[in-house]
Amino acid sequence: MADVSKSSIERSDKVLRVIIYIVSIFFSILTLFPFFLMFINATRSSAEIQRYAVSFISEHPIQNLQRNWAVFNGKDFHPATGFLNSFIISTGATILNVYFSSLTAYAISAYEWKFRDTFNAIIMAIMMIPGTVTMIGFYQAVYKLGLTNKLSMLILPAIAAPMTVFFMRQYLQATLSMEIVQSARIDGAGEFRIFNQIVIPLMKPAIATQAIFGYVASWNQLFTPLILLTNKKKATLPMMVDLLNGDIYRTEFGSIYLGLSITVLPLIIVYAFLSRYIVEGVALGGVKS
Amino acid sequence: MRNKKLVNYAKYGYLFSIPFILAFCIFTLYPVVYTFVIGFTDLKGLANTDWGILPFKDPKTGEAWYIFKNFKEVLGSQTFAKAFRNTWIIWIMNFIPQITFGLLFTAWFTDRRSKVKGQGLFKILFYMPNIITAATIAMLFNVMFQFPKGPVNDLMGGIAKLFGHTREPYQYLLKEWPVKGIIAFIQFFQWYGHTMVNLIAGVIGISPEIFEAAEIDGANRVQTFFRITIPCIRQILLFVLVTALIGGLNMFDVPQQFINTQADNAGLTTNMYIRNQAFSGSYLYNRAAAASVILFLVIVFFSMILFFIMRDKDEARLKKLRKQELKAAKKGF
Numbered sequence: 049m050a051d052v053s054k055s056s057i058e059r060s061d062k063v064l065r066v067i068i069y070i071v072s073i074f075f076s077i078l079t080l081f082p083f084f085l086m087f088i089n090a091t092r093s094s095a096e097i098q099r100y101a102v103s104f105i106s107e108h109p110i111q112n113l114q115r116n117w118a119v120f121n122g123k124d125f126h127p128a129t130g131f132l133n134s135f136i137i138s139t140g141a142t143i144l145n146v147y148f149s150s151l152t153a154y155a156i157s158a159y160e161w162k163f164r165d166t167f168n169a170i171i172m173a174i175m176m177i178p179g180t181v182t183m184i185g186f187y188q189a190v191y192k193l194g195l196t197n198k199l200s201m202l203i204l205p206a207i208a209a210p211m212t213v214f215f216m217r218q219y220l221q222a223t224l225s226m227e228i229v230q231s232a233r234i235d236g237a238g239e240f241r242i243f244n245q246i247v248i249p250l251m252k253p254a255i256a257t258q259a260i261f262g263y264v265a266s267w268n269q270l271f272t273p274l275i276l277l278t279n280k281k282k283a284t285l286p287m288m289v290d291l292l293n294g295d296i297y298r299t300e301f302g303s304i305y306l307g308l309s310i311t312v313l314p315l316i317i318v319y320a321f322l323s324r325y326i327v328e329g330v331a332l333g334g335v336k337s
Numbered sequence: 338m339r340n341k342k343l344v345n346y347a348k349y350g351y352l353f354s355i356p357f358i359l360a361f362c363i364f365t366l367y368p369v370v371y372t373f374v375i376g377f378t379d380l381k382g383l384a385n386t387d388w389g390i391l392p393f394k395d396p397k398t399g400e401a402w403y404i405f406k407n408f409k410e411v412l413g414s415q416t417f418a419k420a421f422r423n424t425w426i427i428w429i430m431n432f433i434p435q436i437t438f439g440l441l442f443t444a445w446f447t448d449r450r451s452k453v454k455g456q457g458l459f460k461i462l463f464y465m466p467n468i469i470t471a472a473t474i475a476m477l478f479n480v481m482f483q484f485p486k487g488p489v490n491d492l493m494g495g496i497a498k499l500f501g502h503t504r505e506p507y508q509y510l511l512k513e514w515p516v517k518g519i520i521a522f523i524q525f526f527q528w529y530g531h532t533m534v535n536l537i538a539g540v541i542g543i544s545p546e547i548f549e550a551a552e553i554d555g556a557n558r559v560q561t562f563f564r565i566t567i568p569c570i571r572q573i574l575l576f577v578l579v580t581a582l583i584g585g586l587n588m589f590d591v592p593q594q595f596i597n598t599q600a601d602n603a604g605l606t607t608n609m610y611i612r613n614q615a616f617s618g619s620y621l622y623n624r625a626a627a628a629s630v631i632l633f634l635v636i637v638f639f640s641m642i643l644f645f646i647m648r649d650k651d652e653a654r655l656k657k658l659r660k661q662e663l664k665a666a667k668k669g670f
Contacts, residue, residue, distance in 0.1 A: 158350075
């Protein structure tokens with residue numbers, strides 16, 4: 049009797065495992081298919097795509113790639129410019145974001161000052177309010193500072209990133225022991241030096257995680273640059289995608305796929321190397337239960 | 338003694354917060370206040386410098402509450418109503434499958450008996466769409482659903498042929514519900530992996546002893562999941578829900594790139610409405626600002642719920658204890 053129920057449990061375990069693999073593989077294909085299609089079609093001519101849009105192979109990949117690339121010339125799509133602008137914005141914003149968030153988090157966790165709790169509460173409260181709803185006011189602020197159409201207007205706001213401060217504070221509370229800080233003080237180190245030479249190295253794992261997410265978020269943003277950057281020389285890579293949407297590309301599907309591939313390629317390369325840390329990093333950002 | 342030392346260093350607390358506070362005031366606080374004020378003015382048109390706060394009473398009819406004119410116009414606007422409704426409909430259509438599959442994969446990948454091989458790879462694959470530019474994915478789906486020759490139409494035609502049928506190409510991008518459905522699918526496609534990873538982290542945090550006890554008591558998989566796992570990750574579930582909701586209310590990139598205002602505004606969201614009012618046509622900054630304030634209040638309401646969920650309960654308790662200690666110490670002297 050006991051044997052029968054045990055083997056039936058084992059059988060149902062096996063069935064469940066098969067179902068899990070089937071569904072997981074289905075979702076993997078579902079995830080990869082659009083990107084796969086995009087890369088393949090980037091190497092096919094628009095005529096080939098018009099004939100049959102789904103294919104595993106291109107007839108003349110190199111020639112078609114060159115032709116699709118040539119379509120960009122003479123139009124506003126300049127991937128190199130977009131890439132460079134996105135690179136400058138994301139790098140600058142990420143550095144400011146992690147450094148000043150760490151500094152702010154350290155100010156909240158290491159020192160006791162009068163308005164600390166109020167300050168902390170404000171950070172928590174504004175954490176979730178996204179800048180998109182106050183775009184009109186943001187535009188005005190940028191205008192008054194004379195930053196319109198300058199890349200710095202997309203970099204400087206990263207100094208105040210409540211989400212990152214919150215994360216850094218959680219991390220500091222778990223790892224920072226004030227004894228180390230005290231002994232450094234006895235050795236005569238100034239507060240700012242202690243932060244730069246002791247606290248920052250201590251926070252490396254948290255900084256790495258937040259840097260990856262900050263970089264990706266900054267790289268992918270569309271709303272703000274689309275509204276505020278009207279100078280075509282300052283266009284970012286996601287704004288290039290917006291250009292592909294225009295009428296001039298109506299029938300040039302090969303070039304559209306190629307343009308999209310160009311915007312995705314850097315992200316996929318980065319993900320290939322860092323995916324493990326990224327997936328672990330997401331988990332770190334959640335709430336403690 | 339201890340207190341004296343802390344007072345000494347307090348100034349560094351202020352000093353190190355200055356960059357944050359400065360950037361915050363310029364790039365967050367000022368925009369919030371400015372947007373609020375503009376909602377009560379007659380500011381419209383490009384480069385308009387001749388504008389002011391609306392009078393309380395209508396100068397022509399003498400009707401009261403004229404100052405809320407922009408808000409009345411937004412709330413009475415059919416387009417705004419449609420945009421607000423669309424935003425909620427698309428969000429719900431995406432969130433239900435997102436949380437369902439997020440939970441399903443969480444249950445499967447954390448199951449102690451199945452030990453799914455290759456789950457590391459699955460997690461990495463499922464999460465991948467989340468880091469890809471939303472605008473690109475939206476545009477890619479737009480191209481995939483082209484009429485009459487597009488990948489989806491071709492695939493469907495091919496499948497129909499396999500079964501001996503012929504299928505006419507379908508105009509997905511002109512019909513209201515396919516458009517909404519595809520936008521919801523793109524959101525789902527980008528976020529279910531993220532939800533799953535968050536939930537798995539929560540389940541891993543649960544003490545294994547609880548699961549062992551359940552196993553000894555003879556609970557099966559389904560019972561364990563609904564009676565133990567779900568209650569234990571309640572906080573993370575709420576966190577996922579509220580962050581997804583706030584993100585959903587701000588939906589912009591995907592519908593903007595996927596469909597813009599085509600298909601009779603089937604994919605128009607609140608943020609797209611605000612952008613169209615303020616930065617195109619007759620540049621109705623005042624009306625866009627009023628719409629922003631309305632959306633802002635809705636988001637603040639949900640943020641407060643999140644704030645309440647995430648507040649550090651242990652720390653609050655500690656602080657209370659410390660205060661009591663201080664009081665007791667003072668009384669003692």
